[in-house]
Amino acid sequence: MKTTALPKDSDSLTAESSRSSDRGIAPAGPRRRGPAGPGRPGGPGRPGRIISRAMLYVVLTVLSAAVLVPFIWMLVSSLKADSEVFTAPIQWIPKSFHWENFADIWTEIPLWTYLGNSLFLSVVITALQVLTGSFAAYGFAKVRFPGRDVVFMAYIATIAVPWQAYMVPQYIIMQKLGLVNTHLSLILLQAFGAFGVFLMRQYYLTIPDEVSEAARLDGLSEYGIWARIVLPLSKPALASLALLTFVNTWNDYMGPFIYLTDNNLWTVQLGLRSFVGMYSSEYAMIMTGSVLSVLPILVVFLLGQRYFVQGIATSGMK
Structure with a gap:
């Protein structure tokens, strides 16, 4: 005798569906294949995306x-x-x-001396700007004191003042101190930078304040928080600031031109002027020296490119 299965009522279907869900089994149902759209493989939008x-x-x-x-x-x-x-x-x-231009340039001018002076100034000024900029930025970002935001805005406003506006007073001060024609004058003038403080502060603001508060509860001083917690978390921003400062110092022409008169203290940018005469110029040698002066910057940028991009992207400048 042939029996016919009776259809299940809605309550039994619901119970079976819930039991299947509990066991991690999706209830069986009809599968529908949607039409090929712009975002599906083989859809009409695929060639357009490839062309764009x-x-x-x-x-x-x-x-x-x-x-x-x-x-x-x-x-x-x-x-x-x-x-x-x-x-x-x-x-x-x-x-x-x-x-032979790349061989003759080393004998026509003391290029090693110029490159050494540029490297010395770039490394020292970069180290000082990273130190002072990160330290000042920590105060503006993580330490609360009266008038903090007003002082920060006044300090950042100095970026808008052109260097030519206070170039003469700076030179008079260095002359009174007897620091003209020394590397120390350039180091002191460029050891602090408002842009570096702004860059580091924007990055410090992305670090949760709870980290600093927890360190204070553990008895760590502000100097310890800055050195042991904040700085290790700020490697991308530090690398960005170091790279920008190194490039600007290496390419600086006006500063060494104003303060350095001794040929033994010249940087590579001033040394290239040796090929410019009163009636003629050795343009090929100038180009050769320019190529050699670009190589250190290229190496530094390639080494710090990953940190540079990451630091700019996370410093509030996007």
């Missing part, structure tokens, strides 16, 4: 090439003769490669 991304890469490639054109021209000009540097139209491939 390809166009974006083309635009970025063109912009990158445009940025690199001056550097490529400088590199090519360093292998030319003086008469071929400023030819019109530009000769991107020299008629003859003068590789």
Whole structure:
């Protein structure tokens, strides 16, 4: 005799569905395949996305090439003769490669001395700016005192004042102190920077205050909190500030030009002026020296690029 299964009522279906859910088994149901949309593989929007991304890469490639054109021209000009540097139209491939330029420059000027002076000033000023900027930023970000925000805004407002406005008073002060024609004058003038304080403060604000409060309850002083807790958490911002300060100090021309008169104290930017004469200039040697002066900055940037990008992205500057 053939029996027919009776359909289950709604209560039994609900109970069975709940038991299946408890066991981690999804209730069986009809599967529907939606139509291919713009975000689905094989959908009509897939070719459009590929084309738009390809166009974006083309635009970025063109912009990158445009940025690199001056550097490529400088590199090519360093292998030319003086008469071929400023030819019109530009000769991107020299008629003859003068590789001896990179050997002659070391004998025509004391390039090692200039590079050493630039490296000394850049390292010392960078270390001092990182130290003073991070320490002052901790006070403005994590220490509460009357008038803190007003003092911070007044200090940051000095960024808007051009250096030419107080250049003469600074020189008079250094002259009265007898520090003209010394590296110490440049170190003292550039050991503090409002931009570094702003950059580090913005990063410190992303660190929860509960971390500092817990350290204070454990008996740690403000100096200990700054040195043992805040600084280790701020490596990206410290690397960003160090990289920016190093590049600005290395490329500085006006500061050494004003305060340094002794040839043995010149930086590499001043040393390149040795190839500029009254009636003629050795443009090929200038380009050769410029290429050599860019190499240390390139190495420093490549080493700290990851921290630099991370520090800028998390310092409130996006």
